[in-house]
Amino acid sequence: MSVADDGESASVSVAVTGATGEMGRAVVDAAADRADASVAFAVNRDPEEGASVEGVPVDPAREFDRLLAEREPDVLVDFTGPASSQNYVAVATEAGVASVVGTTGFDESGEEALRECSRYAPVLKASNFGRGVHALRSAVEAAVADLPGYDVEVTETHHNRKRDAPSGTANAILETIEDARAAGSEESGERVHGREGEAPREAGEIGVHARRAGTITGEHEVLLAGNHEELRLTHRAEDRGVFAEGALDAAVWLAGREPGWYDFADVIDGADGETNSSSERGDDR
Ligand SMILES: NC(=O)C1=CN([C@@H]2O[C@H](COP(=O)(O)OP(=O)(O)OC[C@H]3O[C@@H](n4cnc5c(N)ncnc54)[C@H](OP(=O)(O)O)[C@@H]3O)[C@@H](O)[C@H]2O)C=CC1
Numbered sequence: 090m091s092v093a094d095d096g097e098s099a100s101v102s103v104a105v106t107g108a109t110g111e112m113g114r115a116v117v118d119a120a121a122d123r124a125d126a127s128v129a130f131a132v133n134r135d136p137e138e139g140a141s142v143e144g145v146p147v148d149p150a151r152e153f154d155r156l157l158a159e160r161e162p163d164v165l166v167d168f169t170g171p172a173s174s175q176n177y178v179a180v181a182t183e184a185g186v187a188s189v190v191g192t193t194g195f196d197e198s199g200e201e202a203l204r205e206c207s208r209y210a211p212v213l214k215a216s217n218f219g220r221g222v223h224a225l226r227s228a229v230e231a232a233v234a235d236l237p238g239y240d241v242e243v244t245e246t247h248h249n250r251k252r253d254a255p256s257g258t259a260n261a262i263l264e265t266i267e268d269a270r271a272a273g274s275e276e277s278g279e280r281v282h283g284r285e286g287e288a289p290r291e292a293g294e295i296g297v298h299a300r301r302a303g304t305i306t307g308e309h310e311v312l313l314a315g316n317h318e319e320l321r322l323t324h325r326a327e328d329r330g331v332f333a334e335g336a337l338d339a340a341v342w343l344a345g346r347e348p349g350w351y352d353f354a355d356v357i358d359g360a361d362g363e364t365n366s367s368s369e370r371g372d373d374r
């Protein structure tokens with residue numbers, strides 16, 4: 090962390106991986122307009138010679154260890170893929186650098202590998218850095234508690250390049266629904282992914298639908314229906330800058346914390362330095 094003349098913390102420096110991807114670009118772009126965060130360096134798997142984003146050179150990923158040692162960033166910000174994310178976080182942890190992970194689509198062993206790193210350095214992982222999604226999950230929690238027995242269907246819609254389904258955010262919302270039902274002693278049935286053929290709805294099941302089309306940034310809808318009425322709670326991201334700003338807020342919050350496992354809820358709710366404090370809302374793959 091660089092220090093201003095008056096002794097106040099001035100700017101958290103971040104290493105950006107996947108820098109020529111959609112989110113990597115958005116993070117570099119957002120950092121350029123902030124006083125509290127700056128880019129220490131940016132890498133991508135195999136950038137073209139002389140590649141840059143917003144004037145920041147993009148180095149090849151094979152230089153990652155060297156750049157960590159030379160530039161000493163405070164925090165890694167990673168939006169790549171599950172396999173590369175695990176590698177980047179492991180190397181950053183080894184160097185004593187905190188990690189903010191926005192990548193989604195981890196399986197259980199990938200998630201476990203990240204959690205193992207969080208024993209040695211701070212790791213903050215969130216499937217969605219939109220503040221509105223945090224509010225959506227709170228609203229879903231309240232609605233499920235107030236409407237026991239209502240049918241619930243979750244639908245997410247994303248651009249046609251997205252690899253994982255359902256989205257990490259949809260999985261987090263599903264956890265929220267199941268936790269809220271459990272808290273109210275309501276039984277949750279299976280998650281049913283799409284429907285085909287003879288497939289009548291069972292009581293308690295949660296329908297899950299993933300749509301992929303065009304350049305849609307990201308939309309999540311939770312439909313609750315029963316008692317001849319319906320409630321639809323929807324979040325729509327209009328621009329990836331929303332996620333990038335949230336990830337940088339998380340990086341600024343995470344810098345200098347104790348090793349531990351953190352969530353974006355900790356940033357928004359202002360948890361102060363607890364280790365392994367998050368996860369009250371369950372898994373956030
Ligand atoms: N938490 C949140 O708020 C958000 C999370 N996401 C998640 O972030 C991730 C990235 O999304 P997005 O930016 O749209 O995707 P892109 O495909 O646009 O970018 C991914 C980047 O990661 C790199 N990458 C992928 N796999 C590897 C690998 N095995 N080794 C090295 N580099 C790799 C790609 O390199 P190359 O160009 O060589 O393929 C690319 O630069 C996804 O998991 C997505 O779900 C997205 C938006 C918001």
Ligand SMILES: O=C(O)C1=N[C@H](C(=O)O)C[C@H](O)C1
Pocket residue numbers: 193216217247251255256257258259306307308
């Ligand atoms: O891949 C994306 O684009 C997004 N992925 C995240 C997810 O899987 O939930 C968040 C956001 O919806 C955009």
